[in-house]
Amino acid sequence: MNPRIDIHLSKLKHNTKIITDLCKEKGIEVAAVTKGFSGISEIAQAYVDGGARYLADSRIENLKKLKDISIEKIMLRLPMTSQVEETVAYADISLNSELETIVALNNAAEKLGKIHKIIIMVDLGDLREGFFDEVELEDALLKMKKLQNIKVIGVGTNLTCYGGVIPDETNLGKLVEYGEKIEKVLDTKLEIISGGNSSSFHLLEQDRIPKKINNLRLGETLLLGREAAYGELIENTHHDVFQLVAEIIEIKDKPSHPIGTIGRDAFWNIPVFEDKGIMKRAILAVGRQDTAGASIEPVDKNIDVLGASSDHLIIDITHCDREYKVGDEIRFNVGYGAMLALITSEYIHKNMID
Numbered sequence: 001m002n003p004r005i006d007i008h009l010s011k012l013k014h015n016t017k018i019i020t021d022l023c024k025e026k027g028i029e030v031a032a033v034t035k036g037f038s039g040i041s042e043i044a045q046a047y048v049d050g051g052a053r054y055l056a057d058s059r060i061e062n063l064k065k066l067k068d069i070s071i072e073k074i075m076l077r078l079p080m081t082s083q084v085e086e087t088v089a090y091a092d093i094s095l096n097s098e099l100e101t102i103v104a105l106n107n108a109a110e111k112l113g114k115i116h117k118i119i120i121m122v123d124l125g126d127l128r129e130g131f132f133d134e135v136e137l138e139d140a141l142l143k144m145k146k147l148q149n150i151k152v153i154g155v156g157t158n159l160t161c162y163g164g165v166i167p168d169e170t171n172l173g174k175l176v177e178y179g180e181k182i183e184k185v186l187d188t189k190l191e192i193i194s195g196g197n198s199s200s201f202h203l204l205e206q207d208r209i210p211k212k213i214n215n216l217r218l219g220e221t222l223l224l225g226r227e228a229a230y231g232e233l234i235e236n237t238h239h240d241v242f243q244l245v246a247e248i249i250e251i252k253d254k255p256s257h258p259i260g261t262i263g264r265d266a267f268w269n270i271p272v273f274e275d276k277g278i279m280k281r282a283i284l285a286v287g288r289q290d291t292a293g294a295s296i297e298p299v300d301k302n303i304d305v306l307g308a309s310s311d312h313l314i315i316d317i318t319h320c321d322r323e324y325k326v327g328d329e330i331r332f333n334v335g336y337g338a339m340l341a342l343i344t345s346e347y348i349h350k351n352m353i354d
């Protein structure tokens, strides 16, 4: 069925195995992040089979889909106070930075007869979530001590998401110090020191990650076989776990430059064109509604992506060795943004391949 996204489950399991093994060598367990594929449980199972210790997602709706997989689940986005009951019901652990929310989680956990575990988030300069002021943190910790249904089990940070700050020995060293401080105030031993997302992976490869860090939350690294600080591919992993397949609905020789006065395109941009003369152009039945205009890369290297409107993708097939016909399929490797959009689009068939 077209258009579709082919999902190669054995390749994802392979990536997970390679990467969790590398992590284990350094004493690090992996929380495998499922939000890139909307928490589809069949895909998450490949993570579990590959050696993930936890599953993690930023949306409750996705964690709900994972309820029948028995490993521990982590809620990544700070819970909404309006969703504390669902959070306690579907996540064993959540990341938190607001005392108010933690109190609400405690009440929800009490109601459900559970102990909810939390990881305290600290902001080391990327300026997204996390405690920033140490006095505020200490004060909040003292109040958390009194909550019967909350257990603080870790500290974590998130980098390279808003501010683009790259993890290094200095900021992750600070995370370890925060961990020690929390242990002192709460008089407890933390189980989890979570050193970030796929942008921390290069430190592990370079043996630069502080010793006490024992957890990473990885999505992109497992899904695309790529670390996220510099975009380097990881050796011995697959980069084509997810592929977009779309069908040709028109092939014609046409000019490369539109004819007439150029105003605005369908997305209100003023387009600019290079005149390359007559080219062989194909239209595919997929569009920006499905890919969000994010990066896709044709597997046939001789294809050039020219552009897209909501439901049409236009490619240049002038230099292809293969003689494409209407009805043929074109295959693309996808980046994180395109993967996210394709998985979310109800028009894209999800095709699981073993």
Ligand SMILES: *Cc1c(COP(=O)(O)O)cnc(C)c1O
Pocket (backbone or CB within 6 Å): 033, 035, 058, 076, 077, 095, 158, 196, 197, 198, 199, 217, 218, 219, 220, 221, 228
């Ligand atoms: C999305 C997310 C991750 C995973 O990010 P990747 O770059 O895909 O590894 C980790 N932690 C938090 C808090 C997140 O929101």
